[in-house]
Amino acid sequence: MSEENQVEEEPKPLVLEKLEANHADALLAQDESRGTVVVVIHKAQAYAVLEYLKTDPELAYTFLVDVTAVDNSQMESELMQFDYARFMVVYQLYSYQGQGRLRVKVPVHENDLSIPSVTGLWQGANWLERETYDMFGINFDGHPDLRRILMPDDFDGHPLRKDYPLRGRGERERFNFDKQNV
């Protein structure tokens, strides 16, 4: 019991302190897992928070490591935790000034699949957001060139969604494999 108390007394990461002071209303959840601070934020304030994280001189999360999404439709516990938002857009950030890694998650509901683009903050976000759009169908508002990147332009569907089958949908119908073999 005493050990647990000691753990709780550890100083809070600077980023959590600063977010609580400046963007408390945007924070949905916070956690620290395996050395990485994880925050879940409201979609409405997502751009403002990410801009703050990048531009604040003490935090300086200037390196956008990754943008991706997770389709939580088969993960009941995650769905329940964030008001049945099907998708979770995940930003991995890194600060070259010693703050280390930070993971920012933003729940996105299926009936409103849009989220502000961060291409204005990081040039590298361009393709990452295109890939997330391609794979999950999430629209990034304000993206300069939101089109498919890995799949062909005329492709139908979003392959990394959980309801998309592993072996594809319809691609093989163009070939007469079945007729020839039967």
Add this chain to the structure above:
Amino acid sequence: MQGGLERATGEKMVLNFGPQHPATHGTLRIVLELDGESVLKATPHAGYLHTGFEKLGEHLDYNQYIVVTDRMNYLSPLSNNFGYVLAVEQLLDIEVTKRCQYIRILMAELSRLADHLLWLGTAALDLGAFSVFLYSFREREKLYSIFEKTTGARLTTSYTRVGGVLRDLYDGCEADIRQFISNFPKALKETHTLLTRNRIWMDRTKGVGAISADDAISYGLTGPCLRATGIAHDIRKAEPYSSYDEVTFDVPVGTNGDAYDRYLVRMEEMIQSCGIVTQVLDNIPDGPVNLEDNKITMPDKSDAYGHIEGLIHHFKVVMDGHGVQPPKGDHYCATESPNGELGFYIVSDGSGTAYRIRIRPPSFFHFQALPLMLEGGMVSDTVAVLGSLNVIAGELDR
């Protein structure tokens, strides 16, 4: 050359570069808009080698997926194997044995050498330096023999396992590696004498494809391409994983962020890797290579064939829903692959198959930043810049 530019008519010509072009080393495509010889606009296109690796990760169990990681950056599969199992192990909250950590570092550094050697050979070949290609492939072949003897395969190594590696180093491996390492700096010097002060090489690479440090960070460049701009960031130093905190090495940096600096940085990284390999060989501890946890690693073959418990453990590890099962949660783990930050973001739902695996490949970011380095340059520099970035289509498109 500038005189020729001024005489250009102002008419634009669209040139399609790739997806099958000898200098793309894979299936990349760039659409170049040219005015005479100068590049007005470059539009890179990705996706020609898209294989659905991330989707596959949601259907294969944790050990089966190691095979897929071979095919991402197929020039340094051992680094991919390493980065992936490290992510799974961190998700499982386990740490492998000291000997295993050292073996993994050893193999990762050797594969860094192999990757940089192939890059050196092909980048020089693209600019017409044929001998460099032969010299670097001669050295690379020696490394591939070592890989083949250690892992059983030259390319699809699949050497690591969750909780260990496929098998210990073979007898005589240390002697083979030491012999290679003792000859290697001399062999690399041959390349230095061929290229580093070579007038043609310098003209073709100096100031070509330059990118500033701020742009490099904004575009998410990592690895040698980032260090060439002057930022001394190396994940092996900044967030030492495995046993990288027990070896000493320098992080070489450039100043101009151009193709020439990327060349110099990679050349020096090879020398530093040799130093790491020597330190690892000097200090490698004895002991088991695999974690002795029968819920995670396979038992010894003699145990599996000779004892009923061993047999049961063997089956339990490979049976669906009984093997490696990380607790619910997600984790992002980054390693310094030869090309830069290779990250695996794994979401686990507590079952034996990942709920989502996301790969953060370094090449994706390098290829994206290509227009910035090409526009305003000459069309012939396209090959030099693309070569200096070492974009690997396998990890670009996944």
